[in-house]
Amino acid sequence: MKKISVALLAAAALLLVACGPQAPQTIKIGTIQPLTGAIAVYGKNVSQAVSMAVDEVNAAGGIGGKKVELITEDDAFKPDNTVAAFKKLATSDKVLAVVGALTSNCTLAITNLAQGAKIPLITPTSTNDKVTTAGDYIFQACYKDSFQGKVVAEFATSDLKAKKAAVLFDKANDYSSGLKGAFESTFTSLGGTVEAESYNTNDKDFNAQIAKIKAGKPEVIFLPDYYNAVSLLAKQIRAAGIKVPLLGADGWDDVVANNVTETIGSYYSNHFSAEAATPVAKTYLDAYKAKYGNDSDALAALGYDATKILLNAIAAVDKAGKLTTDADATRAAIRDAIAVEKGDFVTGNISFDADRNTVKSAVILQIVKGADGKLTTKYQTTVNP
Numbered sequence: 443m444k445k446i447s448v449a450l451l452a453a454a455a456l457l458l459v460a461c462g463p464q465a466p467q468t469i470k471i472g473t474i475q476p477l478t479g480a481i482a483v484y485g486k487n488v489s490q491a492v493s494m495a496v497d498e499v500n501a502a503g504g505i506g507g508k509k510v511e512l513i514t515e516d517d518a519f520k521p522d523n524t525v526a527a528f529k530k531l532a533t534s535d536k537v538l539a540v541v542g543a544l545t546s547n548c549t550l551a552i553t554n555l556a557q558g559a560k561i562p563l564i565t566p567t568s569t570n571d572k573v574t575t576a577g578d579y580i581f582q583a584c585y586k587d588s589f590q591g592k593v594v595a596e597f598a599t600s601d602l603k604a605k606k607a608a609v610l611f612d613k614a615n616d617y618s619s620g621l622k623g624a625f626e627s628t629f630t631s632l633g634g635t636v637e638a639e640s641y642n643t644n645d646k647d648f649n650a651q652i653a654k655i656k657a658g659k660p661e662v663i664f665l666p667d668y669y670n671a672v673s674l675l676a677k678q679i680r681a682a683g684i685k686v687p688l689l690g691a692d693g694w695d696d697v698v699a700n701n702v703t704e705t706i707g708s709y710y711s712n713h714f715s716a717e718a719a720t721p722v723a724k725t726y727l728d729a730y731k732a733k734y735g736n737d738s739d740a741l742a743a744l745g746y747d748a749t750k751i752l753l754n755a756i757a758a759v760d761k762a763g764k765l766t767t768d769a770d771a772t773r774a775a776i777r778d779a780i781a782v783e784k785g786d787f788v789t790g791n792i793s794f795d796a797d798r799n800t801v802k803s804a805v806i807l808q809i810v811k812g813a814d815g816k817l818t819t820k821y822q823t824t825v826n827p
Contacts, residue, residue, distance in 0.1 A: 466767055469505055469756060471496075472513045472531035473749075474542035474552075479518035480644075481668050483696055485544055488566060488745035489514055490734050492541055495749035506760040510753065517543060521551035528552040532559050536769065538756070539563070539776055541748050544741070545668075546570035546587075546617040553580050560770060562755075562777045566748035567741045569692065570620045574798045579777050581798045583748035584789075585827070587617070590691050590711050591624025591666070593804045593825045597709065598662050598689060599632045601806075601822075606635050608660035610651055610675060612667055613640035621666030621691050648675055652682050661686055668693040669700060676704035695739045698809060698817045705809045709822065713740040714789040715805045717821040726788045740789065747787040755779035801827050 473492045476485035496512045504510060513535050515527035524543050531537045532555070539562040543549040549568035553576035556563035564581040565573060571588050574580045598604045607629050612618035626636045637658045639651035655663065665675050665688055672694055679688065690697070690710035697705050716727060716737070726746060730738040738746075755776050759765045764775040784793035790802045803826045807819040 466765070467508060469508050469510045469765070470513060470535060470537045471510060471752065471756075472515065472535060472537040472540045472542075473745075474515045474517050474524055474527045474531070474540065474548070475544050476519040476548070477514075477516035479520065480670050481519050481545070483699075484567075484668070484739075484741050485516070485519075487739055487742035488544055491730065491738060491742040491745035492566075492749045494730060494733055495746050495753060499753050505753065505757045506765065508760070508765075510756075513537060517548055519545060519548065521548050524548040524551050525555065528555055532556075532561055537561070538769065538773055539752055541566060541745070541752060543568065546573065546620065547615060549573055550616055553577075556580060560773055560777075562752070562773055562780060564748045564752055564780065566744040567692070568617075570616045572616070572620075578781075578798065579773075581751075581780055581794065582800050583751060583792070584692075584713060584744050584800060585802055585804055586799055587620040587691075588624045589827060590804060591621045591626075592628045593711050593806070594664065594689050594691060594709075595625045595628035595632065595634075596825075597711075597806050597823075598629065598664075599634060602662060602687060602709075604634065604661040606659065606661045607637075607664060608655040608658060608662075609636060609638040609664045609666070610648065610655065611638065611640055611665075612643050612671065614643045615667070617668075617693065618666045622664070625664050625666065646674060648678050649682070652679055652684070655679075656682055656684055662689050663687075664689045666691050666693070669696040669702075672697055672705070673700055673702045676702055676708075680704040692740060695741055698819055699739070701817055703811075703817065706811055706817065707809065709806055709808050711804050711825075712807050713744055713802075713804065715807060715819070715821040715824075717819075718805065718824065720786065720790075722786050723788045743788040747789050747792065750787060751780060751783050751792070752776075754783055803827065 475489045517523040546568040549565045557577035566583045569587045571586045611622040688708035694710040758779045759775040793801050806822040810820045812818040
């Protein structure tokens with residue numbers, strides 16, 4: 443009997459070898475977010491949305507019966523930390539793919555690493571145009587700065603009838619400088635003039651730049667930065683007696699939550715509006731609030747979308763029998779599946795172009811005071827690519 447058992451075991455082992463690599467029992471993915479540091483509110487919200495997408499899949503039985511394991515790393519909004527986090531996820535944790543990072547400068551620090559390691563990387567929120575240029579394993583779930591900057595510039599000229607604009611931007615931040623370039627080129631091409639003044643990350647006093655801007659008498663001022671910097675900029679601009687509309691981009695998304703009253707009447711571009719929510723978006727917004735007790739911002743919605751895109755791709759790979767212990771082959775299959783993903787998501791109808799940039803719409807929101815006295819946003823328009 444013992445000899446028979448050994449023979450059977452040997453035969454079973456040979457059968458396994460003949461069948462090739464088997465499917466892993468757990469599917470590991472990673473995410474890198476700024477859970478601490480200057481923009482931790484964004485990192486927390488996006489991380490929650492990523493976790494929610496994973497929880498939903500696992501609650502429904504996982505992918506092909508396999509549980510998705512999410513490993514979350516904090517980069518504190520520092521590119522060096524993002525690099526260390528990615529290396530851990532790639533080498534120690536051996537994840538199949540990564541959702542992140544959140545900001546453009548942090549994501550740009552790891553795109554070449556991800557491409558070199560052949561690990562699919564999908565950033566939910568890094569809008570810089572250079573993000574996907576590292577290669578075919580890199581994807582954006584958000585629109586590009588060249589599109590966003592163009593949308594804001596066109597709105598300033600067509601809706602606000604502005605002919606003279608000023609831009610105050612962070613010259614050391616890829617996100618801020620990229621938006622500045624896109625806005626400036628579009629605004630000038632439409633017959634307007636632009637005066638640009640710059641500052642450095644973590645600066646607190648902008649009065650010298652604001653004095654120059656005031657002397658130029660602009661009709662609008664574009665502030666392409668994150669909410670923490672915008673809060674300081676808006677306060678100092680209004681304190682200087684400048685009353686023209688302020689303009690911004692998706693980095694403004696928590697200006698309202700932080701009650702920056704100096705931005706009332708101003709406008710910014712964003713990825714979607716709760717006022718114009720589709721059924722898909724409404725289901726997500728209700729679920730997010732029920733789970734976490736607060737409303738989702740647009741960046742969190744993008745985190746959810748990016749994760750759903752990735753999980754959909756992994757499910758397609760599993761269905762095709764290509765989710766195996768051969769990590770390189772599995773990752774290549776995931777990359778190919780992401781590239782053809784398209785459909786209705788929370789932030790709109792999403793697909794990818796040949797350069798793995800998402801094709802999706804933008805909205806323009808105005809900051810207003812609500813009936814309860816608190817700041818809120820008013821949907822203005824949707825701009826399609």
